[in-house]
Amino acid sequence: MKIVCFGDSITGFRPDVPYLHQYIKWPDILCSMLSVQLSYPVTVLNRGYAGDSTEAIGNLPGALNRLESEVIAEQPQVVVILLGANDAGAAAQSGDSTAEARFETNLGFIVSRLLENDIKVLLLQYHQTRSAEAETGWHHGNRFNDAIERVAKAQGVPVVAMEPDFAHALERYRPEELLDPVDGIHLRPAGELVYAEIIFRALKSKFPALFS
Numbered sequence: 001m002k003i004v005c006f007g008d009s010i011t012g013f014r015p016d017v018p019y020l021h022q023y024i025k026w027p028d029i030l031c032s033m034l035s036v037q038l039s040y041p042v043t044v045l046n047r048g049y050a051g052d053s054t055e056a057i058g059n060l061p062g063a064l065n066r067l068e069s070e071v072i073a074e075q076p077q078v079v080v081i082l083l084g085a086n087d088a089g090a091a092a093q094s095g096d097s098t099a100e101a102r103f104e105t106n107l108g109f110i111v112s113r114l115l116e117n118d119i120k121v122l123l124l125q126y127h128q129t130r131s132a133e134a135e136t137g138w139h140h141g142n143r144f145n146d147a148i149e150r151v152a153k154a155q156g157v158p159v160v161a162m163e164p165d166f167a168h169a170l171e172r173y174r175p176e177e178l179l180d181p182v183d184g185i186h187l188r189p190a191g192e193l194v195y196a197e198i199i200f201r202a203l204k205s206k207f208p209a210l211f212s
Helices: 026-037 063-074 085-094 099-116 145-155 163-171 189-206
Strands: 002-007 043-048 078-082 120-125 159-161
Touching (some): 043 063, 063 099, 078 099, 078 189, 099 120, 159 189
Parallel strands (some): 002 043, 002 078, 120 159
C-alpha cells in the first residue's frame, strides 16, 4: 500500500526535506500503525507544504501545481487531503469574498483528477483553533470546512471532521500538549498522535478492502 498525505503545515514542512531528526508528524505515526496492522509493506509519503494553499500565492507553489508531480506520479492507492486553512487565511487578510468559491473549485478539481487516476480519496476537515491570543490565533483555520464537505458530497468521497475526536482528546491531554498555544492550530506531539489515530480508524472504516 502507498498513501500520500497532501496538505499544508498541519501535514508537513516541505516534501522530501528531512525532519525526523527534529520531530515527527502524523503521517509517520500513521505509517507505523498501518505497518503493524497489515501483512504487506506500507509506504506513507508526506506531501505537506507549510503555508501552501490550493492556489499559488507569492513564492508558495499551490497544491494545484504540486498535484501531478508530487501525488499522482507516485501512483498511490489512497490520498489523504487536508487543505484550506491557508486559503481561508489569505481570504481573511484580503477580504476576498470569492476565495471560498475558488477554493471549492480548486479542491474539486484535485479530487476529480485523483479519481480519474483510480486513486481513493479521504478528505479531512480542520479541528477548531484553540488559542486565547487575539493577534496570533488562527481562528479562521477551519473557515472553509463547509466547502470541504460540499466537495466530498459532490465527488462522492468520504470526509472526516477532525474536531469531534480532537475535542474528546482533551479528556486525555492538556490543550498545550495537543496544540501550539500561540496560534492554536499547529499540532504538538500529542496532537500528531490524535490525528494519526483518527485517520487510521477512518481508513479502516471507509476503505475496508485495503485491510482484508
